[in-house]
Amino acid sequence: MTDSPVFVSESESAALVDDDLALAAAREAFLATAHGSTFPVVIGSSSTPGTRFTLKSGSAGDLVGVKIGSFWPDNTDLPRHSSTIVLLDPATGRLRAVVEAAAANAYRTAAADALAVRTLARDDSRTLTVIGTGHQALHEARAVSRVRPIDRVLVVGRRADAARRFAADVAAATGLPVEAVDTRTGVAEADVLVTATTAREPLFDASWVRPGTHVSAMGVDGPGKQELPVALHDRAKLFCDLPEQSTTIGEFQHAPSAAPVALGAVLAGTAPGRTSPEDVTVFDSSGFALQDLTLAAALLHRHTVPGGTE
């Protein structure tokens, strides 16, 4: 194969991505965790203090490549997060494609959440609570509300004005009634509870969580970060993307004895998921390269075959 590499620009990928594409790519990535490989994550920086880039690489089947994620905190006109996915040609090792995916990255992360909710939450989940009022939290609300018969969204933020503004944004994105509430109310009334924050300590009390609730912790991807109370783990069935990563840089770094089950194993039918409507299920997402590679491949396919789908 000596095909020229394909370049998909940020504006192209932003126009191509949608929740269905991202969800199908997420499912493929989680299934691939059983046989694929992920390699050590690099955290680097530019010569400007405070900037950060991460390299997440992996391979599975005919996918091999790396996602370069960047965080430039001083960006004002542009988003602070960017993402570039590089795919190598599995047959030759040469460059196959470069996909700019800053906007698509938010869909990718939210799709992992939606996949976990579709796999683990009760079928009759109606109330979705989101803790966190940032850009990613909005994507989580939209993606999750599509996979269950959600008819009400509760939002929880530290600042009342941010929570009200976020509630309006979620209402616009989902078409659902949305209410800003206090943390205890949000947790206690949730069928599905999503945390999407940069917290470094538990956001709520484990005793507030009702039996039957599904919890997705989306914000923890590094040492010291924490969203969930450790006491919740004792009452819950625990799931994650990559167990080894989740117990080192994910939510379960705070619960050394936790043995979370890979969501991919549940999807593949090799491990049980929820077994009772009373189960509390917890899913921890710390993010892995195969999500980026399957996302890039899906975008590439849609880019190459206009109107094509996965």
Added chain:
Amino acid sequence: MTDSPVFVSESESAALVDDDLALAAAREAFLATAHGSTFPVVIGSSSTPGTRFTLKSGSAGDLVGVKIGSFWPDNTDLPRHSSTIVLLDPATGRLRAVVEAAAANAYRTAAADALAVRTLARDDSRTLTVIGTGHQALHEARAVSRVRPIDRVLVVGRRADAARRFAADVAAATGLPVEAVDTRTGVAEADVLVTATTAREPLFDASWVRPGTHVSAMGVDGPGKQELPVALHDRAKLFCDLPEQSTTIGEFQHAPSAAPVALGAVLAGTAPGRTSPEDVTVFDSSGFALQDLTLAAALLHRHTVPGGTE
């Protein structure tokens, strides 16, 4: 800055690169080791056994990015080694450029050697000996013979037929008289001795090296690889690209007490190089990301400004 990313294809970069460009880029990279950063190297693979990719990332000044090197041993029509350099925009963290650089990578590595020779070898060096008969060895012979008044090249290979063929290639590339010789003759007659092999044990006896010789060890970039006899280090002044890397995955992994000096410090005038015509100088190259970033920037500049030079 919201400029579109620039893509430089393999055929473009192969046409743009030359020894002068690579040497200037190497000098910039080695000078940047004093203030720049390099991050941990990742070694990964595709799902095909035997394939390998490496991620080398770094930043210095307004350069920040990663080189994806790949080695696909089963390639037949295409080279087994490929290289893709990704530069991020230092102002925004977004993608700035992608440079395919398989052919250019050989110039980059040879330029580090030429820079070391220009900095450390005697001005009157006339005999160049190359141990190794591969693709990279040819680039080393060409690049090094340009920076000293080399008037004779000796080549050493394990197989006589390969050595003869390589001698003809070197003669064509340099216009110099070239002779295939045994290892002892090659080492003993060298003013500049370059090793460019995949050896895992010393290639020659330290006692064969004459006073005043410069030795560049280009082949060692991983655990277990070795080209030089440890006894040589006791008689020589030791230099390398990155001391920490050289003593872990480079030649000096085999000499735990060695304290090689960064070539960049010699270039910057903050450390002495050769101080006598009798000195034996040794340079170990294991390769670092800043070489790739400065190479990509130079190619990009020449690509953007046709006819432009560094």
